[in-house]
Amino acid sequence: RRIMICASEDVGNADPMALTVATSACLAVERVGMPEARILLAQAAIYVACAPKSNASYMAIGKALENVQKVKTTVPGHLKNIHANGEGDIPQAVGYKYxxxxxxxxxxxxxxxxxxxxxxxxEPTDIGYEKVISEHLKFLRESQAEGID
Structure with missing residues (x-):
């Protein structure tokens, strides 16, 4: 359990594979049992310990939850699911672009x-895979600034 939390909280998107490794180890430990499970746990612990670190996701969810508590907001109309009665599953509100x-x-x-x-x-860091995410977000922001769809 702790290795999975560390993989998400401390490694995060700097190496998203860390969570996959930790989760796979958890499942394997349940299926294999001790004493061999110690090898699986060691492998996962070493992977997570050696992975690049970022707490940007941890910080983001904290900021978002704090915002939810402080600011009353409404979902933009074009994003609301007009099929709230269960008859549809894709937002088709006026102005929505898929x-x-x-x-x-x-x-x-x-x-x-x-x-x-x-x-x-x-706010992604420039560490590990988060650098790729950061560059992609920059590309999207530049596209948005230029009005490019």
Missing amino acids: AHDFPNHYVVQQYLPDEIIDEKFY
Whole structure:
């Protein structure tokens, strides 16, 4: 359990594979049992300990939860599921743009409520895989600034 928490809280998206390794080890420990399980635990612990570290996801969820407690918001109308009675599963509200119909599977539209439109919750580091995420987010922000769908 602790190795999985460390993989998510301390390693995070700097090496997303750490959580997969830790979760796989947990499952394998349940199936294999001791004494061999010690090898699985050692492998997972070493992987997580040696992985690049980032707590950006941990910080993001903390900031988001704090925001939920402090700021009353509403979901932008075009993102609301108009099929709340269970008859549909895809938002079809007026003005909604389905991202997968656009290049790069990204579309410029408002996702955050008006009350928090300028908030940034997740701020990736330049460590490990988070550097790739950071570069992708930069690309999306530049596309948005240029009005490119």
